[in-house]
Amino acid sequence: DTGVSQNPRHKITKRGQNVTFRCDPISEHNRLYWYRQTLGQGPEFLTYFQNEAQLEKSRLLSDRFSAERPKGSFSTLEIQRTEQGDSAMYLCASSLSAVLSNTEAFFGQGTRLTVV
Amino acid sequence: KNEVEQSPQNLTAQEGEFITINCSYSVGISALHWLQQHPGGGIVSLFMLSSGKKKHGRLIATINIQEKHSSLHITASHPRDSAVYICAVRTSGTYKYIFGTGTRLKVLA
Numbered sequence: 178d179t180g181v182s183q184n185p186r187h188k189i190t191k192r193g194q195n196v197t198f199r200c201d202p203i204s205e206h207n208r209l210y211w212y213r214q215t216l217g218q219g220p221e222f223l224t225y226f227q228n229e230a231q232l233e234k235s236r237l238l239s240d241r242f243s244a245e246r247p248k249g250s251f252s253t254l255e256i257q258r259t260e261q262g263d264s265a266m267y268l269c270a271s272s273l274s275a276v277l278s279n280t281e282a283f284f285g286q287g288t289r290l291t292v293v
Numbered sequence: 294k295n296e297v298e299q300s301p302q303n304l305t306a307q308e309g310e311f312i313t314i315n316c317s318y319s320v321g322i323s324a325l326h327w328l329q330q331h332p333g334g335g336i337v338s339l340f341m342l343s344s345g346k347k348k349h350g351r352l353i354a355t356i357n358i359q360e361k362h363s364s365l366h367i368t369a370s371h372p373r374d375s376a377v378y379i380c381a382v383r384t385s386g387t388y389k390y391i392f393g394t395g396t397r398l399k400v401l402a
Contacts, residue, residue, distance in 0.1 A: 210390070219297075219379055219392030220336075233389060268336065270390075282326065282383075282390065286335035 181285035183269050189291045190259055197255045198288045202271030209252050210282065211244055212268040213237065220268050226252060227274060259292045266290075296320050299380050299393035306400050312367040314396045316380030319361065323386075327354050327365045328379040330395065336379070339365070370400045 182201040190196050202209050207228050212220035223242070224234045228249035238244070241259075246252040256263055266289050272282040297318045306312050316325070327339040340347050340354040342363065347354050351370075356363040367374055380393040 212390075212392075217394070219381075219394045220390075222389050222391070225389065233387070281324075281338060281341040283338060284328070284336035 181269055181271050181283050183267075183285035183288050185288055186286060187289045187291075189293060192259060192261060192292055194259055195255065195257045196259055196290060197253050198267055198269075198290075199251060199253050200269030200271075200285060201251045202269070203273075203283055204250075206271035206273050206283075207249065208272045208274050208282075209246055210270040210272075211252070211254050212270065214266040214268060214287070215264075220266075223254075223267075256290075259290075261292045264290055264292045295393070297380055297382055297391050297393040299378075299396050301396060302394070303397045304399070306370050306398070308371060308400055308402050310370050310400075312370050312374075312398065312400075314365045314378050314380075314398070316363045316365070316393055317361060318363075318380075318382050318391075320382065320391065321385035322361075322382040324383040325356055325363050326381040326383075326390070327363070328381060330377040330379060332376075339378075367398075372400045372402050375399050 184199045210225040211223040214220040222235050224244050226246040229246050241257045244254045266287045268287045269285040270282040300315045324343045326341050329337045342356040351368045353366040377395040377397050379395045381390045
């Protein structure tokens, strides 16, 4: 297993177009997180899944954003009607949920979105 | 005020210097991570701490739960250590992470 994989690494799109990103977590990890990072800032939480269930969503996740994890493995993050303000690095992380264990999150390389 | 504060925001050091980056947080946490982010954007997890101290090569991380403070130390710094170092805390009772804005480190040869 090579870790958390995100595709594509870079995406340039025109304003108003829809984009979809994919995250493949570490195979045995049941928790998956999406974060967004704008220039000069730390990553901000967007949402997370335990298996296929989306347990928490940030208010940053407007109705143009949707995330899915249909089979509890890979996840997709879709942005509809993109705006220039959506330009950011979108990071995915995964971790193993275990009782009485502080489990570490592993991060992907991110997808850098540029909306022109 | 951010829930996770890092200092300094920017740091330039000469090769070989001992470097300290600080992280203070105001929320209850179950764990704290130190992360390294290179210009390409990908994040590498350096340490996860819930108490005490950890060491990996030239890197040392400490945490004081009572004072809500953690430090990342780099001994004998090298230009390849140049990166953004980010402190992230996992809040108690959730698996949500809150990130600091990062410390941009540049080590000059």
